[in-house]
Amino acid sequence: MPVFGLLSNDIGIDLGTANCLVFAKDKGIVLREPSVVAVYSSSRKVCAVGEEAKRMLGRTPGTITALRPMKDGVIADFEITEAMLRHFIRKVQKSMKFVPPRVVVAVPSGITEVERRAVKESAINAGARDVILIEEPMAAAIGVGLPIQEPTANMIVDIGGGTTEVALISLAGVVYTKSIRVGGDELDSSIVNYMKRAYNLTIGERTAEEIKLKLGSAFPLEKELTMEVKGRDSVAGLPKTIHISSQEIREALADTIGAILELVRNALERCPPELSADLVDRGFVLAGGGALIRGLDRMLSDGTGLPVFAADDPLSAVAMGTGKVLEELEWLIKEIAIHRKD
């Protein structure tokens, strides 16, 4: 029975702490949903997954809990992560041909051996016939098209929801990698704290993220922006509306963004000299949703003296990388089959 080619329905999954993306072979990205699950508080039975569950965050009655099973780059809740993975695999399988897929899953590089095994088992339980894990920064580097197999420095900084990971790759191997639990979520928390400190305004994490998307920046903007924010006055306890500017939000984000710069500088300090020399011309690439923060490329370039490039579609980089790995797998397996015939 032909397992590859026409009947192949292999998929790649970016199992991110903020978003889950699924790449289907020959189709591209077929699913893009927040990594959020809503469960009934009493039975822990799943009642919504993805976009629908994210809308419930901070708005649930006592009977339902909306949670993010992967936080800070680790799996906080195995059971719910498995349910989420199963839900997404089944959702894309419905519209596909009926052969159990091989699955390439990109996972945060900081997860433990036990967590890796749990992800593999979850994918198998969800119907995969074979599971290959790849670390997120490697997948991102492949996804943005860096020539990772060449004997030259390929550096990627992946700023996700829970973590920021830096990786230096040469000859398809990781020369240096480091991950910190600082990413988009931490930026959101900085905004929550700033609002409380400066305006006695309590806001939820969804509102904080909205402010980050609308006003967030790491470098002065040509035209600074403003927006209206609604929340609860933490003293009077009543709903309140204020106006804030992008300058204020830049100030609120500065420490967290400083931690990302620090991570990059540490990586550069540990870089072998030949590869350092390569980086002078080649610079490094930003991927992950955090790469979309206005002026971040410029700020990191000023802080390191290197050229910095933001990926064209940073939110898709890891998923695109899993897709390319699938193509390579196919090629490798075909090669093996040809040699076997000989």
Ligand SMILES: Nc1ncnc2c1ncn2[C@@H]1O[C@H](COP(=O)(O)OP(=O)(O)OP(=O)(O)O)[C@@H](O)[C@H]1O
């Ligand atoms: N335009 C934007 N400006 C700033 N931040 C953004 C923008 N768009 C998305 N983000 C942030 O990017 C983060 C999600 O990025 P991404 O999907 O790459 O993370 P992830 O891969 O799920 O997380 P991790 O890499 O930690 O597993 C969120 O915190 C989101 O708020």
